[in-house]
Amino acid sequence: xxxxxxxxxxxxxxxxxxxxxxxxxxxxxxxxxxxxxxxxxxxxxxxxxxxxxxxxxxxxxxxxxxxxxxxxxxxxxxxxxxxxxxxxxxxxxxxxxxxxxxxxxxxxxxxxxxxxxxxxxxxxxxxxxxxxxxxxxxxxxxxxxxxxxxxxxxxxxxxxxxxxxxxxxxxxxxxxxxxxxxxxxxxxxxxxxxxxxxxxxxxxxxxxxxxxxxxxxxxxxxxxxxxxxxxxxxxxxxxxxxxxxxxxxxxxxxxxxxxxxxxxxxxxxxxxxxx
Amino acid sequence: xxxxxxxxxxxxxxxxxxxxxxxxxxxxxxxxxxxxxxxxxxxxxxxxxxxxxxxxxxxxxxxxxxxxxxxxxxxxxxxxxxxxxxxxxxxxxxxxxxxxxxxxxxxxxxxxxxxxxxxxxxxxxxxxxxxxxxxxxxxxxxxxxxxxxxxxxxxxxxxxxxxxxxxxxxxxxxxxxxxxxxxxxxxxxxxxxxxxxxxxxxxxxxxxxxxxxxxxxxxxxxxxxxxxxxxxxxxxxxxxxxxxxxxxxxxxxxxxxxxxxxxxxxxxxxxxxxxxxxxx
Numbered sequence: 007x008x009x010x011x012x013x014x015x016x017x018x019x020x021x022x023x024x025x026x027x028x029x030x031x032x033x034x035x036x037x038x039x040x041x042x043x044x045x046x047x048x049x050x051x052x053x054x055x056x057x058x059x060x061x062x063x064x065x066x067x068x069x070x071x072x073x074x075x076x077x078x079x080x081x082x083x084x085x086x087x088x089x090x091x092x093x094x095x096x097x098x099x100x101x102x103x104x105x106x107x108x109x110x111x112x113x114x115x116x117x118x119x120x121x122x123x124x125x126x127x128x129x130x131x132x133x134x135x136x137x138x139x140x141x142x143x144x145x146x147x148x149x150x151x152x153x154x155x156x157x158x159x160x161x162x163x164x165x166x167x168x169x170x171x172x173x174x175x176x177x178x179x180x181x182x183x184x185x186x187x188x189x190x191x192x193x194x195x196x197x198x199x200x201x202x203x204x205x206x207x208x209x210x211x212x213x214x215x216x217x218x219x220x221x222x223x224x225x226x227x228x229x230x231x232x233x234x235x236x237x238x239x240x241x242x243x244x245x246x247x248x249x250x251x252x253x254x255x256x257x258x259x260x261x262x263x264x265x266x267x268x269x270x271x272x273x274x275x276x277x278x279x280x281x
Numbered sequence: 282x283x284x285x286x287x288x289x290x291x292x293x294x295x296x297x298x299x300x301x302x303x304x305x306x307x308x309x310x311x312x313x314x315x316x317x318x319x320x321x322x323x324x325x326x327x328x329x330x331x332x333x334x335x336x337x338x339x340x341x342x343x344x345x346x347x348x349x350x351x352x353x354x355x356x357x358x359x360x361x362x363x364x365x366x367x368x369x370x371x372x373x374x375x376x377x378x379x380x381x382x383x384x385x386x387x388x389x390x391x392x393x394x395x396x397x398x399x400x401x402x403x404x405x406x407x408x409x410x411x412x413x414x415x416x417x418x419x420x421x422x423x424x425x426x427x428x429x430x431x432x433x434x435x436x437x438x439x440x441x442x443x444x445x446x447x448x449x450x451x452x453x454x455x456x457x458x459x460x461x462x463x464x465x466x467x468x469x470x471x472x473x474x475x476x477x478x479x480x481x482x483x484x485x486x487x488x489x490x491x492x493x494x495x496x497x498x499x500x501x502x503x504x505x506x507x508x509x510x511x512x513x514x515x516x517x518x519x520x521x522x523x524x525x526x527x528x529x530x531x532x533x534x535x536x537x538x539x540x541x542x543x544x545x546x547x548x549x550x551x552x553x554x555x556x557x558x559x560x561x
Contacts, residue, residue, distance in 0.1 A: 082452060111458070
């Protein structure tokens, strides 16, 4: 995906402001991250700290690199040929790009929900059980069933599907499928949950269900959510990061971000002057 | 009535001519097929009997049948499917899931070239590498020759079917901590399974009509098969031998055998249709 932006000519520079001080320990600490698709540089010197058990929202215009950045946090970009990463991503003081890192183990700890729901053509139960089975996280079938039930409850889907766990996941509605994908990610109890525009294809009712869900989930998980919808960012997140043209412009508490941002560019974007 | 201008009348006339032309071509093609099918049925039905289906060939004037050839054809299909389907499917998986770089391109080119090799060349090749060293024709050699024809067909259809599985599904599985091989075997291949089965059936239908590669490998036999290590009869070779014989009785039997072979291929094609329909 080459980065192309039809935005007005704006001088962009990376933010020099330090990330906001929080009491919580940084779960994810990124320093000087650069990312390339072939020769195109998609991310420039990103440094950011994501504290534990909060919701952080990434906002910015299309093609600004927020999804790309999200995907560097569980090395999902590894599967795209011709990509290159420089810099450091520390999760719990371990550099995930260090040689010898177990990518499979990393992705078990850093779960991901995609923009388009992508259930497997299997039963509802088997979809949620997939991650548990391949990682051998349960020792008995009753434990497996319990974990699946808990994940479906956490994703606020249990009551709608409990009587038809054996039916195809593809028979669910779009909103249900997306909550199923969230349940699937939650089943393996990741420490960090990455959400790439999880509600962009959903109607307002399904969206509000997912937003409520995110609000509940932050008690247990560190959540990073990419969104195009600024109202959504304002509703669900504690901290917001603003990206533009592959650079991180500003990170601030969501409240401050939407009322009195530090950077002029952030204010211009949020008030709809471009993007 | 509306008045039409010159350009409008011209357009309508062109349209009418072209519609008629395509319709005529379709009629001609379908008509030829129908003539072939009905002619075979008309010629073949006379010699068809239960005895004909279960007996083995007898000398001229004593009747006989094609039971051994039916069994032989099925044995050959089993051997060729046993080798050809797993190999072809594995190559298809490699092309779609693993070999994305230069090597994948080379393999794809080789597979495409293999598809285009005339089947008699495959027969001669197997004759040279299996029949000559073993010093006799065998069912095994015939099965291998048919398998060689199947592999590229199965490989390419498998590759195409796997490529239809959305990339997001692979990413979903990877994001749950699944290693590549489990993504491929546990998610991607099952998702494409109906399509892969269709490709396999088409390959089986294709080789069930092959004669040339069997002439120097399975050779043919007038008896029911007793081992895979000896020559074996097949419908196609039997038809060939009877058709070039000088006896009217054998000609009639060749027609009947053709009808049986055609029904077999038709049956496989109907199964393919059934599988394809289930998918959509």
